Structures are given as structure tokens and as C-alpha cells.
Amino acid sequence: MQALNVRALCAGTAYAALLTCAATPVFAQTAQPAADTTVEEIVVTGSRIQRKDADGVGVVTTLTEADIKNSGAGSVGELLQKLPSAGVSLSSNGTQGTSYGASSINLRYLGGAEGSGNRVLVLVDGHRWVDGVGQRGFRDFVDLNTMPLGMIEGLEVLKDGASAIYGSDAIAGVVNIKTARDFDGVKAQAKYGVSSEGDGQQYSGIVNFGKRFESSALLVSLSYVKDKPILTSDRDLTRVTLVPATAVGTSPNGLFILPGLSNNAYFGTATGFAASTAPIAFNAGATIGAGSQADNAFHTAALPGDYFNTQAQGIYSAGPSERYGVYTRYTADLTDKVRLKVEGLYNQRKSDQLFSPVQLDIGGTSGTIRGFAIPNSQAFNPFGTANGVPTANALGFAANQAWRIRKVMTEVGNRDNVQDVKTMRVAGGLDGTVSLLGRDWTWDVYALYSKNKINSRALNAINYDKLALGLGTACASAAGCVPVNLFAPMTAAQADYIRYTVVESNSTSIFDVTANITGELFQLPAGPLAIAAGVEHRTNKAVDNPDAFVNTAPTNIPTPASGSTFASNTSTTGQTRTPTRGEYSLNEAYVEAAIPLLKDLPLAKSLDVSLALRYSDYDTVGGDSTGKIGVGWRPIEDILVRGTYSQGFRAPSILELYQGGRQTSFQGVDPCNGGAAANASRPGCVGVPTGYNQANYNLNGLIAGTIAGNTKLKAETADTYSFGLAVKPRFAPGLSATVDWYQIKVKDAIASQSATQILNLCAQQGGVFCDLVTRDASTGAITNLLQGAQNLAEIETSGIDTTIRYEFSTDVGRFAAVLDTSYLDTFKTTSPNPTGGAPIVDERAGKGDQPRSTYPHWKGQASLTWSLGSWNALWRGRYIGDTTDVANTVKGAKTDSIFYNDLEAGYVFNTFETAVSIGVSNVFDEAPPASYANAPINYDIYTYDARGRYMYARVSAKF
Template identity: 65%
Template sequence: MIDRGIYRRASVMMLGASLLTIAMTAPAGAQELAAAPSAGAPEAGEVVVTGSRIQRRDAATVGPLLTITADDIAKSGSVSPGDLLQKLPSAGVSLNSNGTQGTSYGASSINLRYLGGSEGSGNRVLVLVDGHRWVDAVGQRGFRDFVDLNTIPMGMIEGMEVLKDGASAIYGADAIAGVVNIKTIRPFDGIRGSTRMGVTDKGDGSEYSATLNVGKRFGRASIILSGSYYESKAIRTDARPLTTTSLVPVTAPGTSPSGLYILPGLSSNGYFGTRPGFAGSSAPIALNTPGTLYGSGASADNAFHTAALPGDYYNTQAQGIYSAGPSQRYGFYGRFDYELADNLNFKFEGLYNERKSDQLFSPVLLDIGGTAGTVRGFYIPNNQAFNPFGTANGVPTANALAFGANSAFRVRKVMTDVGNRDNIQDVQTWRIAAGLDGSFKLFGNNWHWDAFGSYAKNSIQSTALNGINYDNLYLSLGNPATCAATAGCVPVNLFGPMTPAQADYIRFTTRESNYTELWNGTVNATGTLFNLPAGEVALAVGYEYRRNRGVDNPDAIANAPSLYLNNALYTKTTAQTRTATRGSYDLHEVYGELSVPVLKDSPVGKSLDLSLAGRYSRYSTVGGKATFKGGLGYRPVEGVLLRGTYAQGFRAPSILELYQGARQTSFQGSDPCNGGAAANAGKPGCVGVPAGYNQANYNLNGLIPGVISGNRNLRPETSDSISAGVALTPLHGLSITVDYYNIKIKNAIASQSPTQIMQLCAQRAGAFCELVQRDASTGAIINLLQGAQNLNSIKTDGVDATVRYDFTTGVGRFGAVVDASWLGSFRTVSPDPATGGTIVDDRAGKGDQPRATYPRWKGQASLNWDGEGANATLRARYIGSTTDVANPVKDARTKAVTYIDAEVGFDVGEGRTRFGIGVNNLFDTQPPASYANAPINYDIYTYDARGRFLYARFSVKL
């Protein structure tokens, strides 16, 4: 268990502590909001776009807004909102279905500007559906504090808008990095259906999706019913060269099904005739082959040999584990709209969505012993049924060896007889909502109002198969009389193959659940206050109430202390433990937004518009805070828009950040003390680490055991965001936008990454090492403590640019888009307890930490052609190069990659039916190799290892 005092002290001390050379991919046709309507375009009706609550005819001054239409989605080659949004150049590392070694567990997030929490959680991006909040995600190991995009069925989506700008004053907390608003299908008459099937050119990773929407308008009413289905199959790590073997070199025999045994008493044993050092700590022994049956009596040792490379190399990556796990989703959405009166409308909507997913891991890497090993206090008496050096194997009592709890015996073994560990999730989402809206006259002007209320719940039942029950293992290895007297106890063979009954006795299945709930109510009004010479002064005002709740119910057995081992240190099973979590908060908010036309058709410019917004939020947890946003849009001449915004942001600590109980986990990261103190002479924090220490030989193939915990003393974080840009429409159909952004988050709620914690300990020692606990005899890290803190600040800036050109020729209409993002800086500034100063970590251009790739350049491009009854799309996506960890097997760079997609489609029956075939990743580009992300060898939240993917899709409108 954790020394909480050390944790609190240490955490407070430390944690408080060539794009233009290619064509790059955008969602086909996705467009940056243009500066002005094209010449000759029909006058639009009043609309509300993301980034403003005010209904207006011309919303072009809102800010850097990306709009994605239904046609864009259809041509994107994507089958989920997350898949589509994560390809945007402004998106950072985001949770997806890739990899067994992630924290996604089937969820999908969107992380704009890299500002989400740990590993792309996206908790600083506000995800809305029709302008209203969505319920938080759940997970395999506790609930989350971001929206899981896989809980939103694809069939209900008509379009999306992405505001790449802070908007807390307009929408409330969580909108520091930006806003994603998903728009649902509008009323229609008829039937719309689509289906898509695809598979990689290797024959794995197949996908199938289908949507069916039925709409009917009758009189004053309309109804929409939507159904969505998606299924994907797994891709194994041994199915791709990149992921088959870890890049980290193996320098000593690792754990395998043949075992690694340190057995005091076998060295120079006269009865068995063993040589000096046999089965000693520096020369562990292994079974000759995994299925070997050892001989009886004095010949027992003949079945074992001193483990050595290359013969005893074993690759857990090739044991059927998933590079991309299977997933199945189905969802139903319905909405009923009714015009109660000429100026009064009612709507009611309901949703149910279910996701089933799983991730396959290698079998448990057991590491037990007496005074050695990861879990200690075991013993094996000389009369245990499967002790090859004991009396049950024909060894005389005088010569039989016992391995006591007070001796340094150690058994390490891959438990293939128990089976691969398999994490399974069943996630269910319910949502009901109702709203009224209407219009009225005020001050002689038209006003619109709406009232909305919703309740949503997201819940998960999770299962983790094929763990180990330490208590049962203790009984099965210990005194035969005690085992015989215990109901169900079966003696277990750790020195050879197990029987199914033995594996069943020590096998453990973890069963857990958690859920999140959201109650949300809003009232809004928008209209014209009065007229100025330049136009209407418009106002939007509103009130919002929200209550968020989360409950986590971990497995009681997995979290109970062992009955037989030292229960101050160990629990009953190999399952990662955590304390139960529950918490809630509620808040009240009021806001106002004002749009003021200052100039129109004046000698100094075509127009000048001012927008102002303010919001006051009062949380039950952290009190109240006011935020402000201001923006200017200036057109000196037709076709040129200069725009800029300043926005304050505010984010209260989430339920997860406040109340999450201490949770065991396995961190991915490279131990800077690998090789021991002698090999790291310049690192004072490595003093005492034995020579030859190899991280890969400990705890699940080198993963770092640790604990994550919430912090009830967190303060809210605030932010200041500045954006400035220009939007040009020099030609009909041509638009060019360039926007600079600068965001600073103060009192940022964040955690040092495991790699940062280990590096600070190694390089600076002292207080920095209080979060890193090592085994004194082996040097292995046995516990790394990580917790949320209010770090000093996070600062980032960069530039977004988009060029779009639509034109018509004699052979059809063409559309071209190039969308690029440049990351200028991404700095985390935290206190340095050693000097009293600060520690600055600039991540821009780096990829030397697991699942944290920050390329300077990212981009997309597309070229679309629409002809008579046919169309074609060519897309490209570019991810720039980054640094890698200095390592012995490759250079310290992660190369840039470009993905190319293509699709052709044909219309039949006057456009009512469409058939398309396409290929994603046409040239089978694999992710760039990354030593920092070993053993999977690539950043699973930035790239995917699927490779070339072929698909066909069919859609119909009746």
C-alpha cells in the first residue's frame, strides 16, 4: 500500500513542480468559414453557428470555424465522429481503438491543440450536440472526464462544426481549447440508408457499418427514427513487422512459459550434482522446453538449464495480443417535433447506444518469491506435489529442498496455461431530452427563445479475464495438508505444464462497473435590441444549470488484502487495484453576448463588427468565476476580413480529478537508470541501482508499476486565449484563411508524465525521487506515484491555415482544400523544489515520451471531382517528424509520414442510389518507428498500424 504522507509531500514538491512538399488530407470538402458569401450567392436565412448564441445572417466574423457537412462525412472514408475529427491538423493525441497498451479501452476522444489531459483525454474540449452538453465517458478502470465520441451514433449526425478558439464565456467550462458541435439530422420525408464494408489487404481488421434513417412530416409534426450499427475485427501485433517485436534490445533472458527460477540450495548440490551457481540469482534456470516433464529423484535437474540468450528469448508481443481491438456498436435515436402554435414548437428526443469492445494482452507475467520477486512471502515446502526437488518427486527427505518465505527463491513465468488476459467492456448510453422554442416581439424587434432539459447516463460493465488469484496460488504451492483441508484447493505445478484444473483454481476474473450522469437545463433568448446606422445591435442572454455525477465500483475481491501474504503490501489478485470513487457537483451559470455593427460601407472600410460575451459560473465545489470574450471583424475592402479575439477561460476540476481514488496502473516509459548506476554515472538519482539492471525483465515486460490518484485540494484553472487572422476571398470560389493562436493556462490541472518523473529523479535526485520507489536489491521500480496538481502554467501557440478553391469546368465541378497547422510551442512550466525556480518542458517537435507526439507540422488536403453521375476524391494527410528517445537501435528521430486515400463513386437512379469504392492508405504507409513507444513501437494515439484498407459503400435515398 502507499505511504500517503510521502505521496502528499512529494507530489506537492514536484508535481506542483515539409508540409508544402505534399498535398495533405481533409475531410472531403471540409471548409474554413469564408470571409464573406460568394458573389451572387443567395441571401441566407438567420442561423446560429458554433461560437455564438446570436442568430444572424452573416456569421463570418465568428472566428476560426471548420464546418463539416453530411456530404463531407460521406466522402471522408470515416465511420465514426472520432475517426473523422482526429484527422484534423489541429487535433493532438486522442484516444482511439488502437493498441492494447493504451488507456482508451474502446473509447474515442477529440483533443484540440494538445491541451487535453493525460494521453489525449480531451477534457479541455467542449463537445456539444445541437449546442447542448453530452454526458461524460466511462472506462475500464473508472469513469472519465471527457466525452466518448463512440457514444454518439453515426446515423444521427448531419454535420459538425469545430471552433478552434476558446469559448468559455459563451458555452461555459471545458471550452478552453475549442468546441465541437455535432448537428443532428433535420426533419425530412423518406428513407435514407447506407452501408460500408472494408478489410485490410492483409485480410484482417475488417469493418462493417450501416445506418438507416426514416423521416416523416405530417401537418405540424415530424418524426425521425435512426439506427446505426458498426463492427470491427481485431488486428494482432504479430500481423505487422513494426509491432511484432519490441525495439528495446533484450540483453538478458526474459520471462517465458519455460520460467526463470532462482532456487537457493541447488547451487553445488551434491545429491543433484549441480554445478556452482546453478539456479542462483545471477544464473537463473529455465525448463528445457515449455512442455518438459522433469525426471524423478536426482535427475530432476536434468530438465532445467541455465537460462541464456539467444535460446531463452521470448517475445510476449507475438502472443496473439491486439494492435487494434475488436469493437461493436449499435445505436438508436429518435426525435419528435411538433408545432404547438404559430410561434411555439416542441421537441422530444431519445437515444440508446451500446458498445462492446475488448483488448487482448499477453498472459500474466508472474513474479513471486520468498524475499525476492515482485510479490513476496510465498513458500514451497519439500513435500509440495509438484516441487521437482522435493519428496513427492522421489527425492529422499534428507535431500529434498524446500523454498521458504524467508529465502530468496524467485519464480518468474508467463502463465500461458491460464490464458491471455482479456479486458472486455460493455458500455450503455441513455439520453432523453425535451425542448420548447418560439418567438416574440420586444422593442418592436423579433426575438427568439428556447428552453431545453436533458438527462443522460453512461454506464459500463467491465470484465478482465485470466488474472491470477494470489491467495489460491499461495494455498496451492504451500502445505499439502492445508490445501487438502481447503475446499476446492488444487496443488499447482509452477515448474511444468499445468492441468486445466490447476489453471482454473488460480485463475481470477475481475468484474467492475462505473457510471456517469448528467442533468442539464438551459433557457436562452436572442434578438435585436435596437438599430444603429451600421445595422442591428443583437443580444443573446441565457441561464444554464448542470449537475454531473460519477460513481465507480471496483471489484471488491481484487481490492481486498491477501489473507496469507503481508496484507499491508499485497492484495488477493494480479488485478490492478483502486479505491471506490463517487462524487458530484452542480453549477449555475448566466451569460450574455452582444453583437455591435460599428461600421458599414464607410470610407474607412466595408464593415467593422464588435462581439462581446460574458458568463458567470458558480460551482458547488470551487465557487464562482466570471469570464469574458471579445472579438473584432474588420473588412477594409470586399473579400478581405481581418479578425481577432480575446477569450478568458475557466475550468473547474472534474469529478475524476477531485475524487479519483488511488488506482494501480502500469505506466509505459523508459527508465533512465536502465543498466545500473555504473552505466549512468552522471545521474545522481541512479546511485544504488545494481549494474546490469534491465527494466525489460521486471513487471509486465518493462512496464512501470504505479499509482494514480485524485486531489481534493485542486483549484480551478483559468486561461487567456488570443487569436488573430485574415480571411481572403480574392476570387469567386477561392478562400484563404490564416489564423494565429496563443493560449496560456494558469494553475493548470495536470500531472507530470511517468517519463518526466523518472527523468527528474535520475537527474536531480533528492525530493524528486520520493515519487519513485525502487527495490533495493534489484533496482527495479516497484511503485511510481502520479497525481493531479495545479502546475504553474501551460502555454501554446501556433498557426492554422486553410486554402479552398471550388471551380466548375466542362467535365464537372472540382473542389480543392489544403488545411495545415504549425505548432510553435507547447510549454509546461512547473515549480522546481531543488532551486526554487521553474522547470520548463517544451514539447513542440518532440515525441520522446509514450503516446505524446507533438509534430511541428500537420496537414490535410483533398481534391474532389463531381461529374455527371460520378465523382472521385483524393485525400492526403501529413504528420511531421519529431524527436525520439536517444537509443541504441535507431536514430533519435521519428520520421514524417504521409497517408494517401482515394475513392470513386457512381450515382444511379437520378442520384437516389450511390455506390462507391475506395482505399485508405493507398501506399500502405506504416507508422514511423518510435523507441519511446516500445514495445508497441509507435504512438497509438497519433498513427495506426492498419495499413492499406479497401472498402465499398452503398447508399440510398427513397
């Protein structure tokens, strides 16, 4: 192979735009080799062409091994999510989110669902990775927590469309993870961190073994990471929901609406006692009196005495996780022109999310789950014959009566979702050189198979079928039945009887074969015309196996088949989901060219054009082609002017096509709160009772809903434009600056409107916009919200990225300063109006008024590093701008900006190159800005974290 000097290499890799050999513009920098150091030809993310003058026109951010180590991050996802160009991404493993232990990267906010990142292509050494899995079905994006940290030596982030180079999913950009290079010896690293509150501990360790032989090399990498939880009750911000209580909510003392107790002469109760307008609660610690004294153990529930804080019930702001990983690679030179590479990986993640106990809400013709009955002879009915009440005065509560019991089931225990995710990957290929047309060409053939599988459990759910049996007369004759007491604390035996564990599994897999060739066709006056070409075949599969019993109809509760208007069709508190499986295959071919047009001319130090064309043929949506053109012009050596236009293409994923209909709970604020009278200008609120508040229904206000796939989806397309300027003035060595404008338009975008968007459209427009929202006619409570993927009209986003960097040496050490900012100008979704009117435009830039959807206009990072001899230190700053919030009377309709500060210092010993560092993240213990839209946890867990000040120590060595 030919060689090139480092200056040329740097111009095409880390910050091609900066015209400088830098690492990331955010993290610590290391000294660079001398200008005459030579290296081999390279391939940079954003191009398949292997060339010696690797100048590129796309913006590539490169993070080195040192950057990863010095970032203070405990995972790849945490590192990438701090980039200013990253939008809301799955993180934190908290109870209020849907990450379930997974981690994603969502560039430009273009992920299809909250934080999913399914429009970002994640590669490892230029090859695809298997899709993620989840607690409630498989995913359609890469879970970064399936990658052992020790295998990673660097990352490249292309913030540009690259479908013409890499195929589907690269609309928002590409993340290429580079694996560790071959070496001789052992590299080890250990790290421990803990918050200033003494929680959120993290333990991590990496050991890499390397051995070079005469014509081969072996690498074995072992990784371990363990994160401990942070409870919402241990932070002021998350201890109590921001949404004020306007009515008595659910508590362990219960909330009872019981017909017959109002103005009951036998029990001596007042008018309205236990009525729907005056439910009663159990007196904590009381003993229920016999006969006519039974009512004395209950009181009419009222605030503030009956307020109950579900946030203090062991809920996670950040959940625990434990990851083990091993990565191996063997390479061998079969001949002087052919090399073999074989890889293997196994990774396991165990994680869980703790929730408050089930908030039961059952009844006859009232309640969330209906069709229950409690006869007057039930063993624990305090108003029945078993408690000494005469038959003539005994009260029973039939399935066709409007009775209701709401209760936090503390005796059953906190709900706990537990995941065990195993990832396996085997891959191998050949690469080498061959002489064609009188020139040397580089080629490679590569194949991989990978499978991701999760076994999940949802502990401490409730079996409605057993509960119905335990409340009824048939319990006495049913084998093993335990009569259940819902009026006072249950016994352990009763809790065990109705407790249920939901057991499920799902998996994804990928089989991928690629072949590529790159070389120079002929010489032009300004340089060689280089091309790359290749073909690819890929098959993706996914299977979802939900709990069979959860999806069966109950036998002890009336079902819809019975024709009853008060029927229920759910057997447990587990969310129903239909089993599903799906797959798709595709064949692709591409060609790419790098064309130098001008060189060393007045006002044209260089002028280069890059072209790419790819054709993709899916067995689900057919074929389509995408193209890309990029232009880089240097009027003088100090300045690069560049621009790109690229077409994007994304076929619907298996999840979007085949996801089985599943129950879920959406987070959101109902715009019809207060009822129709308080929302007279909102036609969709007509019929909602006065005083209604969704927070009083369905698990503390979470909105019951259904999500489903859509087999009629078609592929989405995109147009991406970028224009930028990079300056590295020769009169100021070490100084560089870039500014880049981008615009991305996604047409026929596959997306699901958020629960808040659906509710707002229904409230404000009424009519057909309310077809997706089902309410209880008597209470106004939302009983189901349907959310499904569809080809929306268009998503458009645009903004500006800016980077300034300055490196210099002084008598007191070497310094490197970096400022990296991103301005989000617009992010809007334009959807067709079902009524035929003007399209509906939802502009999100600058807003944060939806759960886990914060879109600040400004985000930025800065760093200042210093090194002198064996000593080094760094400061990092990270800024997230303010956004709008839901209009409310509690905190104002704004989510404040925040600025985090981090510090780190280290020393490198000569013995075994031992490096010791200590650091503090979030030095000033900044809490996330309060967000009413994200109640009850009160902040966007995908944009901020509630960890607070965090101290860590790290030691590494080479043997």
C-alpha cells in the same frame, strides 16, 4: 423569422474566415445553391446570437453530411482526429493504449491526460453530452463512440476558447455535433472495409426513417458498426519490440531463482546454478526426472535460446468493437410561435482488448509479489520429497528466502479486458419567438438527463491467494484446493483453480437545464445591435465500483499488518482501486453582444465587435467570471482581418477531484537503465545495480504505479489570443486563403506529469523529485510510481493555421482543391521547482520521446475532388511531420514524417439516388514511423494506425 441569402450565411458558418460557402477544407465539396437562395436565421458554434448577418470572428471548420460520408472514416472520432489541429486522441482500441474502446477529440494537444480531450467542450445541437466511462474507472471527457453515427448530419469545430459562451471545458475549443434534419422517407447506407492483409474488417449500416406531418415531424435513426481486430503479430513493425533484449526475460518455461541448488552435491549442480545471477529455465517438452535427476529438466537460461516474444501472444494493435445505436426525435408546432422538441437515445458498445497472458513474478523476499512459500513436501516441487528426494536433501523455498519464479502463464490464457457500455439520453424543450421592446426575440428552454454506464470484466487474471494456497502444505486440508505446478506446464484443473475474472462497473450522469433568449436591441448606423443571454443549471455525478475481492487483503500470503518486511497486500493480478463517488453542481449566467461599428466606409467595408461575459458558480470551487472580445474588420470586401481575446475557465472534474487511488502500469523507459555506474551524471540513479534494465521486471518492463485524485484542486484559467487574415479575391473567383495565429496560456493547469517526466526529473535532479518513485533496494526495479493531478504553474501553446482553397469548373468537370495545415510552434509546461530553483520547463513541440505523446511541428491535409454528371472522384493526402525519439542505438533518435494518400471514386444512379463508391485509404501501404519511445508496440497508436492499405465499398440510397 427574417431570411438571408446564402452568401451571408456562409460568411458566418463554414469557414467564416474563408468568406466562402464551403464545407470542410479537407473533404469533398458539393455544388452550392444559387446566390439568391434564402434560408432562415441561424446560430453558429462560437456564438449564441441568432442573426441574419452571421459573420463571425472565430475560425469554425464545418463538416457536412457529405464530408462525413466521403471521408472514409468509420466513426466521428476517426474523422475529427485527422484534423491538423487535433492532437493525440484516444483511438484504435489497442492493447497498448488506455482508450478501452472509447474515442476522444483533443484539440491543440491540451487534453489533461494522454489523449483525454477534457479541455474540449463537445456539444450536440449546442447542448452538453455525458462524460465517458472506462475499464478502470469513469472518465472526464466525452466518448464520441457513445453517439450513433446515423444521428449526425454535420459537425462544427471552433478552434478558439469559448468559456464565456458555453462555460467550463471550452479552453481548447468546441465541437458541436449537429443532428439529422427532418425529412420524409428512408435513407439507408451500408459500408464494408478490409485491410490488404485481410484483417481489420469493418461493417457498418445506417437506416434513417423520417416523416413530416402537418405541424410535426418524427425522425428515427438506427446505426450499427462492427470492427474486427488487427494483431501485433500480423505487422512487421509491431511483431517484435524495438528494445533489444539484454537479459533473459519471462517465458512459459519460467525463470527460476532457487536457493540451495547452487553447487548442490545431491543434485550434482554447478556453482551458481539457479542463483540470482544465473536463473534456470525448464527444458520445453521435458519430463522432470525423479530424485536427483530433477535438475536435468532445467538449464541455465541464456540468450538467444531463451528469448520469448510477448508481442506474438495475441496482442491487439487495434481491438474489436461493436456498436448499436438508436436516436429518435419528435418535433411539433404547439402554436405559430412555440415549438416542442423531444429526443431519446440509446447506444451500446461492446469492445475488448487482448493482452499476453499474465507474466507471473512471485517469490519469498524477491519478485514483484512477495511472501509466497513452497515447502519441500509440495506435490509438484521437483526438488522435494513428493518427487522422491530424501528429506535430508529436499529443498523448500520459504517466505523469508530470496527465491523467485517468473513465468508467462499460457495455460491460464490471454488476458482479455471486456467492456459493455450503455448510454441513455432523454431530452426535451420548447423554443419560439416573442415580441419584446417592439422587436421579435427568439427563446428556448431545454432540459436533458443522460447516463453512461459500463460493466467490465478482466478475464484470465490470477488469484494470488489461491496460488499461495495451491503451493503450500495447507492445500491438502483446504476444501476444493488444487495443488499447483509452477515448475512445468500446468493441467487445465490447476489453471482453472487460480484463474480469476475481475468484474467492475462505473457510471457517469448529467442533468442540465438551460434557457436562452436572443434578439436585436436597437438599430445602430452600421446595423442592429444584437444580444443573447441565458442561464444554466447543471449537475454531474460519477460512481466507481471496483471489484471487491481485488481490493481485499490476501489471507494466504503475509500482509503488511503482520509486520513482515516481505509482505504482500494484493490478492490478485487485478489492479487495486478504491471505490469512489462524487458530484458537483453549478449555476451560470451569460450575456453576449454583436456590435456593428462601421459599414460601407473608405477602408472600412465593415467593422464589428463581439463581446461575451459569463459567470459560473460551482459548489466545489466557488465562482468566477470569464469574458471574450472579438474584432472583425474588412478594409475592403475581399479581406477580413480578425482577432479575439478570450478568458477560459475549467473547474476540476469529478475524476480529478475524487478518483480513487488505483494501481496501474505505465509505459516508459527508465533513464536509470544500466545502473548507477552507467549513469554517473544522474543523481537519482544512485544505488541502482550495474546492468539493471526495467524491461526485465514487472510485466515486460511496464512500470507499476498508482493514480489518485486530489480534492484540493482549484479551477484552472486560461487566456487565448488569436489573430488572422482571410482573403477571397474578386479577381479570382473560387479562390480563398486564410492564415490564423493562436496562443493559449493555461494557468494553474490541472495536470499529471507523465511517468517518463517523473522518472526523468528523479534521475536528473534526485532528492525530492524521487519521492514519487519507489525502487526495490536490491534489484533497482521500480515497484511504484505515484501520479496524481495537481495545479501546475502553466501550459502554453501557440501556432499557425493556414488554409488555401480553390474551386473551378472546366469542360471536363468541376474541381475543388484544398490545403489545410497547422504549425505547432510551442507547447510547454512550466512547473514549480520543489527545491526552490528556477521553474522546470518541458517543451514538447517537435518531440515524440514519450509514449503516446507525439507533437510534430507540422501537420496538414489536402484534397482534390472532381465531379462530372453522375461521376465523382477524390484524392486525399495527410501529412504528419517528424519528431524526436528517445535516444537509442536501434533506429536513431528521430521518428520520421509520413504522408498518407487516399483515393475514392463513385457514381450516383437516378433510381432512389443510389450512390456507390469504392475507396482505398493509405494507397501506398505506409506503416507508422517506428518509435522507440512507444515500444513494445513501436508506434504511437493515438497518432498513427498500423492498419496499412485499406479498401472499402459504400452504397447509399433514398426512398
